[in-house]
Amino acid sequence: MSYESVILILFVIASAVAVIARRVNLPYTIALVAVGLVLGSMQLLHPPSLTQELLYSVFLPPLIFQAAIHLRATELWRDSWPIITLVVPGVIASTLLTAAVMVPLSIRFTEISEISWPVAILFGAAVAATDPVAVVSLFGRLGAPRRLRLLVESESLLNDGTSIVVFILAMQYILGHLGSPQAAAVDFFRIVGLGIIVGVVVGLATAAVMQHIDDAMIAITLTTIAAYGSFLIADKLGVSGVMSTVAAGLITGAKGLSHTLFPSIRIATETFWEYIAFAMNSLIFLLMGFAVNLTLLWELFPVVMIAYASVLAARTFVVTGTWAVFFPTNYRFPFSWAVVMTWGGLRGALSMVLALSIPDTFALKELIVTLVFGVVLISIFVQGLTMPSLLRALGILSPVSRLKNYEFLKTEIALYNDTIERLEKLHKRRFLSAESLESLKQEYRQKIDALSEELDQTEVDKETLVKEEVLKTKRRMIMEETKALLEMYQSGTISLEAYKTIKHEFDSRLFELENMGA
Numbered sequence: 001m002s003y004e005s006v007i008l009i010l011f012v013i014a015s016a017v018a019v020i021a022r023r024v025n026l027p028y029t030i031a032l033v034a035v036g037l038v039l040g041s042m043q044l045l046h047p048p049s050l051t052q053e054l055l056y057s058v059f060l061p062p063l064i065f066q067a068a069i070h071l072r073a074t075e076l077w078r079d080s081w082p083i084i085t086l087v088v089p090g091v092i093a094s095t096l097l098t099a100a101v102m103v104p105l106s107i108r109f110t111e112i113s114e115i116s117w118p119v120a121i122l123f124g125a126a127v128a129a130t131d132p133v134a135v136v137s138l139f140g141r142l143g144a145p146r147r148l149r150l151l152v153e154s155e156s157l158l159n160d161g162t163s164i165v166v167f168i169l170a171m172q173y174i175l176g177h178l179g180s181p182q183a184a185a186v187d188f189f190r191i192v193g194l195g196i197i198v199g200v201v202v203g204l205a206t207a208a209v210m211q212h213i214d215d216a217m218i219a220i221t222l223t224t225i226a227a228y229g230s231f232l233i234a235d236k237l238g239v240s241g242v243m244s245t246v247a248a249g250l251i252t253g254a255k256g257l258s259h260t261l262f263p264s265i266r267i268a269t270e271t272f273w274e275y276i277a278f279a280m281n282s283l284i285f286l287l288m289g290f291a292v293n294l295t296l297l298w299e300l301f302p303v304v305m306i307a308y309a310s311v312l313a314a315r316t317f318v319v320t321g322t323w324a325v326f327f328p329t330n331y332r333f334p335f336s337w338a339v340v341m342t343w344g345g346l347r348g349a350l351s352m353v354l355a356l357s358i359p360d361t362f363a364l365k366e367l368i369v370t371l372v373f374g375v376v377l378i379s380i381f382v383q384g385l386t387m388p389s390l391l392r393a394l395g396i397l398s399p400v401s402r403l404k405n406y407e408f409l410k411t412e413i414a415l416y417n418d419t420i421e422r423l424e425k426l427h428k429r430r431f432l433s434a435e436s437l438e439s440l441k442q443e444y445r446q447k448i449d450a451l452s453e454e455l456d457q458t459e460v461d462k463e464t465l466v467k468e469e470v471l472k473t474k475r476r477m478i479m480e481e482t483k484a485l486l487e488m489y490q491s492g493t494i495s496l497e498a499y500k501t502i503k504h505e506f507d508s509r510l511f512e513l514e515n516m517g518a
Contacts, residue, residue, distance in 0.1 A: 006047045007283070013039075014282030029133050029285045030384045033377070036289015050287040052357040055349065056235070059280050060160075061245050065227035066273040067157045068249025069257060075150050076250070082322055082331050086155045090318045091128045091162040095170070097314035098124030105306045115303075118174045119364055125170045126355045126372050127311050129163035130156045131348025133281055135387055144391060148337050152344055160350055161242035165191050167354050174362070195240030199247025202230040206248065207256035216268035219260065223269060226252050263507040284349045291352060292373050300367070304374030311375055315345045336394040343390055346379045347372075406465070409455040416444045416451075482506050
């Protein structure tokens with residue numbers, strides 16, 4: 001079977017998994033990995049291997065760019081120091097601490113003597129980057145505080161570049177290609193700094209053009225060029241393509257999309273990138289499941305557990321250390337958030353690809369690859385699946401999340417009342433006898449009474465309830481007005497110029513409401 005056919009089948013599988021996962025209230029990325037593991041073990045499909053070239057040339061640029069354009073520069077600047085601490089010294093410390101825990105534990109509890117300090121540092125660098133896609137999606141659905149979501153997502157976005165550079169330097173050290181520590185430090189800041197500069201240039205150029213266009217297709221094309229172009233240019237110059245794409249995305253979002261001529265252009269562009277992120281994440285998490293060698297993973301399970309414990313211990317130290325450093329300052333955040341950030345530091349596809357990029361000539365490549373794959377799987381399934389319970393136990397969900405059950409109950413009551421009205425219409429038209437009508441009405445009234453009793457017992461914050469109801473009603477009214485406006489234009493009541501002008505006003509109001517509810 002050709003790769004094109006396999007990719008098409010994978011998209012069909014990903015769509016089905018996403019629908020089912022939403023119905024059973026499961027993060028779809030976790031479900032995709034599970035399905036990939038099952039399909040990989042059955043060997044029914046033979047998709048392309050998850051290689052460094054495939055990740056860098058296809059997956060990473062759009063995923064990074066999509067996350068970056070949604071970050072608001074003001075919010076990012078507000079928490080800049082905690083984020084920088086987690087991204088630069090935090091990644092380096094996580095790498096070294098993982099090795100510091102792993103080496104003695106491996107010597108004490110296993111018979112594998114190959115895990116030396118250089119090997120453990122290389123492993124630590126591979127798993128230093130976080131990839132909490134499943135966790136961030138849960139945050140949005142459960143109503144976690146926006147600032148907490150920003151901290152987790154920003155760290156994940158920015159630490160990719162740092163971890164890649166640290167991994168490359170660790171690999172060069174093992175292969176004997178790295179000079180003095182001073183030279184390594186210079187290389188680190190050169191690769192990261194020049195990568196950011198390249199991204200800034202691409203982002204500013206893209207933003208300058210976007211401010212003067214009035215076509216959504218052109219805007220989408222420009223952002224696509226910025227995403228892949230910034231990564232490609234930086235990679236050709238031998239600097240960090242990840243940091244370049246991050247910088248390009250941040251500037252394009254802040255100075256380009258936010259200053260477009262029509263809000264509808266921004267809505268269309270962001271919708272496009274949300275789809276691209278869904279498609280790329282779907283494929284990459286499925287391919288992760290196919291890439292795991294379950295037999296070898298089981299044979300090395302004790303070592304994998306030691307590796308996972310080392311990674312989790314290092315993560316705990318780095319995050320709680322950051323919390324302690326900034327607790328006396330204006331950048332402080334609750335300790336419960338530190339717990340969530342520690343447990344939410346899942347590892348993902350980047351860690352697996354970094355491990356796969358180790359040269360085949362390196363004798364311990366298979367060992368490191370298996371350990372990395374094991375840590376990724378455990379973090380995704382154990383931490384990802386238990387995150388909702390942790391959020392509820394810590395009591396950090398926003399008041400909006402507590403309105404969901406209230407809203408569900410109201411919706412069900414409204415639907416049952418509508419059903420009773422339709423039954424009465426059927427009776428009036430002689431399609432339903434009086435006896436049948438009364439029997440069905442009694443059944444639905446019993447359901448309504450039970451739901452109403454539960455609704456009365458539901459505790460909600462009145463201020464939050466009013467705010468949410470007003471926002472939703474305003475959104476609905478704008479959508480109704482937009483629909484009526486289109487009908488007026490289609491019937492010839494108003495001109496095209498009038499339609500565009502008023503539609504632009506409606507788009508602006510809708511966009512403002514979306515920001516208020518973010």
